[in-house]
Amino acid sequence: MHAEKMLLSGPKFKANPYPTYAWLRENAPVHCRVSRDGAARMWFLTRYEDVAAALRDAERFVKDVRTAMTPEERARAPEPPPLYRLLTHHMLNADGATHARLRGLVNQAFSARQVETLAPRLREIAEDLMAGVVGRGRMDYVHDFALPFSIAVIAELLGVPERDHSRFRAWSHILMAPSSDNARNVRKTERLQRVMVDFVRYLEELCAERRRAPRADLITRLLEAEEAGDRLSTEELYSMVLLLTIVGHETSVYLLANQTLTLLTHPAVLEAIRSDRSLIAPAIEEAIRFDGPVERATMRFAAEDICLHGQTIRRGDAVSLVLASAHRDERVYREPERYDLARGGPRHLGFGLGAHYCLGAPLARLEARVALETLLERLPDVQLAIPYEALRWQTNPIVRGPKTLPLRWRLPAMQL
Structure with missing residues (x-):
């Protein structure tokens, strides 16, 4: 295997990326891929200590590429178009004081205490979805449960009416879908523009309604959020809602799917959890480590020259x-290829570390817990409906999860 010829994408790789990553950890832990025109370089860090250190180091590994520029370079850089700003002008892509300001404003409206109050409603949503399929004897767990459950949860949190849940799902699907060639990129840009116009108009109407009649939802709390006299601008508010809509449910879909798939392929662990529900919490954490929904963290940029393992980034x-x-x-x-509820070693990095630690971690854990409890209660003998090898995997480089997950x-x- 040669690093320069290594493929880090495609169906075969995504079906099982772990042997490739094992080779990189041993032979090229700081691996560089150069664009076809030679103008851009991307580095892949694959060892735990290096990844954890970079997650913690928000000074040298920054989220906004402009932070890595000199004042002269920033002055020459073209201003991003309004569409791009709306897609990216949120705390996930901000650094330093800007990130701290945005996170401080959102923290007030997105507390762990507030998330826990959603538990009864999440159980109702999960029960309703399961009731719709339990009499069929089979389902696609991704499309029949995980996806509608996750979008309903984030829409419920935001205060989006149930009649509009499908629109939010459609927007998210378009915004997350990768493009592989220039023609498709052009078409995707045109489609993005149409979607964003619809999205902004919808938010304008929803925010105006909440200003007239505030409710106990996140849209209202974001509108009211204030820190030392500061508020979110309209652009920041819309971008934040877009971030929560996409990240708030896309990764949850594959957290639920991956944890279910992992447990069904480890029947002894699943039986242990059926007998002792206190094992649910460690099962979720180990599932995130073993085969988590986020394969790669969102992109960082080197704010200065960085030497690591003999390479210069x-x-x-x-x-x-x-x-x-x-x-x-x-x-x-120890034995990282084994799924182990008594796992030792450091905590997983699935929710990040440091300044950019995932604000939605409490919600993700709550969704995973409710989904697993519902599955155990309603489908005591559930199993995979196809061989594991027949599963098809998402091709998005950031996301890890099956496109479909047939269960029976x-x-x-009396129903047969």
């Missing part, structure tokens, strides 16, 4: 932190 270079590889690092985990179970004799 130049200022401005893109840096990809490969969480899926870090979670299988033999240097920090026995129906009571």
Whole structure:
């Protein structure tokens, strides 16, 4: 295997990326890919300690590429178009004081205490979805449960009426879909523009309604959020809602799917959890380490020249932190290829570290817990409906999860 010829994408790779990442950890832990025109470089960090250190180091590994520029370079850089700003002008892509300001404003409206109050409603949503499929004897867990459950949860949190849930799902699907060639990029840009116009108009109407009649939802709290006399601008508010809509449910879909798939392929662990529900919490955390929904963290950029393992990452270079590889690092985990509820070693990095630690972690854990409890209660003999090898995987480089997850179970004799 040669690093320069290594493929880090495609169906075969996505079906099982772990052998490739193991080779990189051992032979090229700081691996560089150069664009076809030679103008851009992207570095992949694959060892746990390097990934964790980069996650913590918000000074040298920054989220906004403009932070890595000199004042002269920033002055020459073209202003991003309004569409791009709306897609990216949120705390996930901000650094330093800007990030702290945005996170401080949102923290007030997105507390762990507030998330926990959603638990009864999440159980109602999960029960309703399961009731719709339990009599069929089979379902696609991604499209029949995980996806509608996750979008309903984030829409419920935001205060989006149920009649508009499908629109939010459609917007998110378009915004997350990768493009592989220039023609498709053009078409995607045109489609993005149409979607964003619809999205902004919808938010304008929803925010105006909440100003007239505030409710106990996140849109209202974002409108009212204030920190030392500061408020979110309209652009920041819309961008924040877009961030929560996409990240708030896309990763949750594959957290639920991956944890279900992992447990169904480890029946002894699943039986242990059926007997002892206190094992649900460690099962969720180990599932995130073992085969989590975020394969690579969102992109960082080197704010200065950084020397690591004999390689020099130049200022401005893109840096990809490969969480899926870090979670299988033999240097920090004993038998990392094994799913183990008594797992020792450091905590997983699935929610990040440091300044950019995932604000939605409490909600993700709550969704995973409610979904798993509902599955255990309603489908006691559920199993995979196809061989594991027949699963098809998402091709988005950031996301890790199956496109579909066919399940089946026995129906009571009176229903046969």
